[in-house]
Amino acid sequence: MNLRKKWIHWWAILGLLMGLSVFVSSVFAAPQATTVSESSPQPQRYVLDNGMIVILQELHTAPVVALEVWVKAGSITEGEYSGSGISHYVEHLLFKGTEKRGVGDTGSRKKSGKEIPSKFICP
Structure with a gap:
């Protein structure tokens, strides 16, 4: 394999890993913070x-x-x-x-x- 094809190969793998990490982080993301509502009990x-x-x-x-x-x-x-x-x-x-x-x-x-x-x- 020549040098140009190797670089394309590594960039493709890097792109795949980055896409996979975005997908995994969105699946396992922490739930959004909820705000304390007006109906919350007072201290x-x-x-x-x-x-x-x-x-x-x-x-x-x-x-x-x-x-x-x-x-x-x-x-x-x-x-x-x-x-x-x-x-x-x-x-x-x-x-x-x-x-x-x-x-x-x-x-x-x-x-x-x-x-x-x-x-x-x-x-």
Whole structure:
């Protein structure tokens, strides 16, 4: 086979594969997202005995459960005691060390590729 026929052969195979991939992706495509209608139940608010607020909204458009937890804690909620609460204590543990971790351990963990999530680092 000469070079021109080989190229035509490969382009034909490539075209066939691309057409097949479009067909397969359309057959197995995810269903279109449904929008929350006006008749959807409104969120319900509950206050637990320990003061925690729970907001619940049921949407039966997909067979999944999603959960988010928000906590009113951290330096922003310390008010006039800013710098003397738990967030300041955790900051000292992270950056000034503990009995098991020295002052430079946090930095060496970062350099070694082990990430420290930003949610554990106080502003």
